[in-house]
Amino acid sequence: MLVSLFCEIVSPTGSGRPEILALMKQLRRTCATHALSTASNCLIKAYGICYDAQATLDMLSHLCRLGYVPSAWACKFVLKFVAHSNGPEMVVAAYDQMKRSQLTLDVDSLNIVTGSLFKAKKADEAFRLWVEMIEVGVKPHIYCKMGNALKAVDHCESMESHGIKINCYIVGYLLQCLRKLGKTSEVIVHFKKFRDSGMHLDKVVYNIAMHAYCKLGNMNEAVNLLNEMVARGLTPDGIHYTCLIHGYCLKGEMQKAQQEFVKMLEEDIKPDIVTCNVLATGFGRSGLVMEVFNLLKDMMDLGLEPTSLIYGVAIDSLCRQGNLSEAEELFYIVEEKGIDNIEALYSAMVCGYLNSGWTDDAYKLFLRVSQQGHLLDNFSCSKLINGLCRDGNVKGASDVLSMMLKQNVVPDIVLYTPLISAYCQTGDICTALFWFNDMVGRGHSPDATVCTVLMDGYCRTDQFQEACKLFDQMITLNIKPDVVAYTVLLNGAVKETLQRRGQGIAEEWRHYLRAKHQKLLSSMEGEDIEPDVQCYTVLIDGLCKAEFLEEAQVLFDEILQKGLTPDVYAYTVLITGYCSHGEITKAEVLFQEMKDKLMTPDVYAYRALTYGYLSQGEIVKAEDLFQEMSQMEDKGMSSDVLTGSVSQQKTLKS
Structure with missing residues (x-):
């Protein structure tokens, strides 16, 4: 107004x-x-x-x-x-x-x-003002924010050469900018340059340089800087020791990390929660359960309340050691006592159950804590969704995602993808599409992985044209398909072509498949995407079913020429193709080649060759191969599917 x-x-x-x-x-x-x-x-x-x-x-x-x-x-x-x-x-x-x-x-x-x-x-004037800003404690948003920290360093050096004095506060700000930009090596280069110029550098600048050395794994130089600080009259504090502890933890040198922690205590420098969190995480990653619990005791003695993160590390370590009951006992004690950020504790216990293979227990705990108004972190939710999908409990995985949305937490694309994939694999393309559209509606741009998953779902439910439409949409949206996406479409083309054959379309179905494959292969070549073994296997399978056996063999040889290693599936589709068309000798050569390469033929390879022998009336060979396969049962291969066929052929011959 x-x-x-x-x-x-x-x-x-x-x-x-x-x-x-x-x-x-x-x-x-x-x-x-x-x-x-x-x-x-x-x-x-x-x-x-x-x-x-x-x-x-x-x-x-x-x-x-x-x-x-x-x-x-x-x-x-x-x-x-x-x-x-x-x-x-x-x-x-x-x-x-x-x-x-x-x-x-x-x-x-x-x-x-x-x-x-x-x-x-007027760059000189700008940097004079910039220096004044830093000296009075104001953090400017100029070169360093824009990513031109190196240019800022050069200007400061130029200013110093012209008599415009800069100090350690400015140097610290510049080095911090370089660190945040991920230019770790440049941090060290410029630290040395400023130090060697005789400028006084404070503890903050030394800590930034130590952090850079630790990140590069050069712990000797990081320790040397700590000693150099002391020689220059600067007293290290907890931040410097925490930096060294973190560096040793990153390298897995937990004994040295623990020694730095002890040195802190000896020098009467009280560790804070950050220091303890760093050390506990290192112990946990190295599977040092007792050390985690000893650290918990040390924290109590120092008057520090262990955080949910540290308790979570202890629970995770126990689970990874197979001590699930002890992990549960600790979990219930801490939960009953109450603790800040308790969601981290719940996340740790859910992951512990999942790591131990107790997916149902993880799901029950998730439901309980969700009903209490708590929610796991995204990593734990993602792991739970993956575990439920793997165990076939797709409804449970869907409930986890729904619960997140109900609590106004928008999942990222990593959480949506396994659920969409699970519904596609069960043939429920409608629910898969529901979650795909929900993901897009919440502002997530689809990536190549989730689009490929949905294309595979379309192909599984005989909707090859819909898969092709989605592929075209990917291209329009500048989502670059990978070799997996092309493999899915190539396999879908095979399936659609076989349907055409079943519908009575004559000879042209074979050439229709070839044309489809050629179009997709040309597109791959245009995108500089090389077929991998799985892609070649799909192509070989299609050519075999279309009765282009010579071309299939050429592709198989191409795998070897490119230095790739055909797997069991690649051999099996070609063996099946040869057996289907009565070329048993060629199938036998491939079968023996697998064995010579110490590859174990799967049941489909045995089945194809056994049926091939039966179709040729070679009952003895079929019986021998059947017996060989029976000896493989201990390795999980079932021969029951062939028992009736072999017996029937023997009866007919008698």
Whole structure:
């Protein structure tokens, strides 16, 4: 309302414009400070609505001359207005005017100015201001935010060579920017450069360099830096020791990590929760259960309350050691006692059940804690959904996802994919589509994996054309299909072609399949995608079923020529093809080749060759092969499917 009133007063058509300064002068004598600030802000905004940037800047100056101290918001408003309307040169002029009025600018205002200085090609001035900002504790958003930290370092070095002094605070900020950008090696290079220049560096800068060495796995240099700090009169604190402990944990050198922890205690440096979390996680990953529990005891002695993360590590470690009952006992004790962030504890126990193969117990715990209003983390939910899908409990996996949505947690695409895949594998394409559409409706862009899963579902339910439509949509949306996607379509083409044959379409079905495969292979070549063994196997299977056996053999040889290794399935589809067309000798050669390569033929290879012998009337060979397969039963191969056929042939011959 006040902005509207001021707009009426100061507008070019208004009657009260000359009196506005007199009004503001009167307000300054009679109003409280906060009311004055509000009035000046509203007046500046009104000028921004009614006039140009120069007029608005002039009004700000008039207020200063009246004794007003415009707020940081007002200064930012004017600078932003000037930047949008007049360009960088006037922003710099406005900043100079504000400096003369001794106005205080916030970080956003200073960033507008530095950005304008760079645009005006006044980099030295921009970096002078940038240095001033850092020295007073303001963190600028300029080069380092944009990812040009190396350029910022070069400018600082150039400024120093021109006598513009920089200090360890600026160096620390630059190195931190490099670290956040993942430029770990550059952190070390520039740390050495600044250190060797004789500049005084503080503990923060040393910690950043130590972190970089730890991340690169160079623990000797990290320790050397700690010793160098001490030699320079800087006393290491818990952050430096935690850095070393984390580095050793990353390398799996838990004994050395524990030694650093003990050294902290000996030097009377109290570890904090972060230190203990890092060490506990390292112990857990290395399977050192007793060390985790000893750390819990140490924390109690130090007066530190163990976090849910550390209890979770203990539970996970017990489960991985096969001590599920002990993990459950600890879980119930901690749950009953109560703890902050208890969801981490629940997540650990669910993962513990899953790691032990107790999927039903994990699911029951999930349901219980969800009904209490708690929710597991995404990793645990993803693992639970995968476990339920693997065990055939697709309904349970669907319930987990539904429960997440009910609690306003939007799952990521990784959580949707196994559920969509499970429904596709069961042939329930409608429910798979429901979850796919739900995923897209919640703002997730499909990736190649989930699209391929859905295409496979279409092919399984005899909807090859729908799979092709989805493939075309992938291309339109710039989702690059991989070799798996092409393999699914190639296999779908085989299935569709066999249906055409069953519907009575004559010789043309064979050439239809070849044309489909050639089109897909040309598309693969255009995308620079090479077929893998699975892709070749599908192609060979299709050619065998279409009675192009010579071409199938050529493809099989191509696998070997490319340095790939055909697996059992590749051999089996070609053996089956030869046996189906009475070329038993060629099938026998391939079968023996598998054995020579120490590959165990599967039941389908045995079945194909046995039927081949039976069709040729070679009962003895069939019997011998049948007996050989019977000896494989201990390895999980069932021969029952062939028993009737062999016996029937023997009876017929007798």
